[in-house]
Amino acid sequence: METRTAGGRTHVHFKIWRQETTDHEGRFEEFKVPYAKGANVISCLMEIQRNPVTAEGKRTTPVVWDSNCLEEVCGSCTVNINGRVRMACSSLVDHLAEPIVLEPLQKFPLVRDLAVDRSRMFDALKQVTAWLNIDGTHDLGPGPRQSQGDQAVMYVLSTCMTCACCLEACPQVQLGNAFMGAAAISQARLFNMNPSGKMNADDRLSGLMERGGVQDCGKAQNCVEVCPKEIPLTTSIAAMNREVTKLLFRRILSLDLPSARAAAGPG
Numbered sequence: 001m002e003t004r005t006a007g008g009r010t011h012v013h014f015k016i017w018r019q020e021t022t023d024h025e026g027r028f029e030e031f032k033v034p035y036a037k038g039a040n041v042i043s044c045l046m047e048i049q050r051n052p053v054t055a056e057g058k059r060t061t062p063v064v065w066d067s068n069c070l071e072e073v074c075g076s077c078t079v080n081i082n083g084r085v086r087m088a089c090s091s092l093v094d095h096l097a098e099p100i101v102l103e104p105l106q107k108f109p110l111v112r113d114l115a116v117d118r119s120r121m122f123d124a125l126k127q128v129t130a131w132l133n134i135d136g137t138h139d140l141g142p143g144p145r146q147s148q149g150d151q152a153v154m155y156v157l158s159t160c161m162t163c164a165c166c167l168e169a170c171p172q173v174q175l176g177n178a179f180m181g182a183a184a185i186s187q188a189r190l191f192n193m194n195p196s197g198k199m200n201a202d203d204r205l206s207g208l209m210e211r212g213g214v215q216d217c218g219k220a221q222n223c224v225e226v227c228p229k230e231i232p233l234t235t236s237i238a239a240m241n242r243e244v245t246k247l248l249f250r251r252i253l254s255l256d257l258p259s260a261r262a263a264a265g266p267g
């Protein structure tokens, strides 16, 4: 690694949350990592993995974290850095105040150290049928045309990487509650905009009406502030709220009252 020798720091100071399991007490450990120009948080974690020795010189276990693509695409490296949720792979140490404090996401069950279980996000995608049913359609020729305007909107929505920043920042998402958060709501919008997704459009809206659905959003707008892909999440939430209301009215007007009552929820 290239180190700064004059007029600058030679090491980067990290304070990292260590916790074996949720049954163990957690604690911070501090590390001094050799400074390298352009280093990001993941490259520093890799350095600690190569040489797991604390700032006090004590040998320790390598830190556990998640990452994969290292280019802000897979969404797996999300952690709280200096108290703000971000992607570790695109967070450059030159832009962060020291000590750089790394903590796991608080809205997801801890696995170990910085790694958490984000299953609730994938369960939410299942709840809103966030896919297209195209089995058996490959012999039918080209699919329906999409306007360029719709393509532009859908492209942005499709960049969601299930990183969980929006859930971590949302005051309505808590460990142990069921709110699906903004990402799944936005994915329901994406697939309902796709002409090939029309046949399951009401399934997606029904999923949004179920427990933990769009009605639990408190409209705090924290989600849109932290999304690394700048997805217009509050626009998606408003659009899906309108579609859900329309479906409810359609059900009432078609006198499908049991479905309408079930969809409206208890009370």
Ligand code: SF4
Residues within 6 Å of the ligand: 169, 170, 171, 172, 173, 181, 182, 216, 217, 218, 219, 220, 221, 222, 223, 224, 233, 234, 237
């Ligand atoms: S608008 Fe607020 S309450 Fe709704 S999903 Fe976003 S952060 Fe959560």
Ligand code: SF4
Residues within 6 Å of the ligand: 159, 160, 161, 162, 163, 164, 165, 166, 167, 182, 183, 186, 226, 227, 228, 229, 230, 231, 233
């Ligand atoms: S909507 Fe944005 S913040 Fe939320 S999971 Fe997708 S990319 Fe991450």
Ligand code: FES
Residues within 6 Å of the ligand: 066, 067, 068, 069, 070, 071, 072, 073, 074, 075, 076, 077, 078, 087, 088, 089, 090
């Ligand atoms: S490692 Fe894939 S987004 Fe950071």
